[in-house]
Amino acid sequence: MQADVWRADLSGAPRAQAEIAELRWVDLHDRTVEPMLAPLLRTQVMPRLRQS
Numbered sequence: 332m333q334a335d336v337w338r339a340d341l342s343g344a345p346r347a348q349a350e351i352a353e354l355r356w357v358d359l360h361d362r363t364v365e366p367m368l369a370p371l372l373r374t375q376v377m378p379r380l381r382q383s
Contacts, residue, residue, distance in 0.1 A: 336376055338383070 347354045357364050359381050365373050 332371065334371060334375075338380070 345354055357368070359377060365377070368377070
């Protein structure tokens with residue numbers, strides 16, 4: 332699998348549009364949310380974001 336992940340500062344509140352039906356904010360340090368996340372987010376993305 333190949334994935335591109337970007338980190339950015341936002342100037343406004345994001346909104347779900349087009350093919351995105353719902354947005355949900357997740358606290359990087361709240362490990363109780365991890366069971367809800369896809370494996371790629373749980374095992375690759377979140378740990379790397381915590382390191383940055």
